[in-house]
Every structure is written in C-alpha cells, then in structure tokens.
Amino acid sequence: MKTKAQICYNMTQVRARGSLIEKLFASALRKRQIKFRGHAKNLIGCPDFVLPDSRIAVFCDSHFWHGYNWKNRRRDHKSNKKFWIKKIEANIARDKLVSRQLKTQGWKVLRFWEHQIKLNLSKCLDKVEDLSATKTHK
Numbered sequence: 001m002k003t004k005a006q007i008c009y010n011m012t013q014v015r016a017r018g019s020l021i022e023k024l025f026a027s028a029l030r031k032r033q034i035k036f037r038g039h040a041k042n043l044i045g046c047p048d049f050v051l052p053d054s055r056i057a058v059f060c061d062s063h064f065w066h067g068y069n070w071k072n073r074r075r076d077h078k079s080n081k082k083f084w085i086k087k088i089e090a091n092i093a094r095d096k097l098v099s100r101q102l103k104t105q106g107w108k109v110l111r112f113w114e115h116q117i118k119l120n121l122s123k124c125l126d127k128v129e130d131l132s133a134t135k136t137h138k
C-alpha cells in the first residue's frame with residue numbers, strides 16, 4: 001500500500017499532454033506521414049491530435065482518467081473514494097459532451113483507449129487513415 005505522500009507525488013507527475021500514449025501515437029502518425037496538429041486549443045475538448053484537412057479529432061484516453069470499464073473499476077478506488085468517483089464520472093460525461101459537440105460542428109471524432117494504442121497502434125492508425133480518406137467537403 002502506498003503512503004499518502006507517494007500517492008500525492010504520483011498524481012503531480014501526471015501531465016495533460018505528452019503522455020506515453022500520445023508520444024507513441026504522434027510518432028506513428030509521423031512515420032505514416034499523416035499531417036496533424038497537436039492539442040488544438042481552438043476546439044472544444046482540446047483534442048490530442050487534429051487532422052484539419054479531414055476534420056478529424058483524435059483523443060488518446062487513459063484508463064484511469066477517462067474511466068475505462070468504469071462499471072467494474074469504480075469500486076477499485078480505496079482512498080478518497082467520493083472524490084475520485086465524482087471526478088472520473090465528470091470526465092466521462094465531459095468526454096461524451098465534447099464528442100457530441102465536435103460531431104455537430106462537422107468533425108469526425110476518434111477515441112482510442114490506452115490499451116488499444118499500446119497493443120494495436122497500427123489498427124488505430126488504419127482507422128485514422130480510413131476516416132481521412134472520406135473527407136468532409138464544405
């Protein structure tokens with residue numbers, strides 16, 4: 001069991017951008033010569049990757065922060081349970097809202113879980129390429 005100080009330190013090390021899964025994804029996009037912008041602040045939700053020409057927004061969602069398998073995992077929290085459940089459920093709700101709003105603005109939204117990126121990055125990129133082949137015209 002980790003001490004409160006260890007948990008606090010670990011949480012301070014979590015960054016909003018530049019995570020391992022984002023670095024893997026960015027590197028793979030570059031290898032496939034897919035042009036992208038990272039963290040588009042001008043779009044709701046600040047997508048991790050944006051392909052402006054194809055109007056594709058890509059999110060790389062970590063299991064912990066975005067609530068992967070939440071119905072089963074919400075019981076995993078041992079300390080400060082009320083806080084974490086509220087926080088992660090708010091993140092889940094926000095993710096759904098952001099995806100819905102981007103779609104109504106004409107964006108195609110892709111969300112990949114961290115295990116998808118780590119275990120089958122090629123398949124994730126295939127989805128990006130397939131979707132970019134069907135460009136949205138104004």
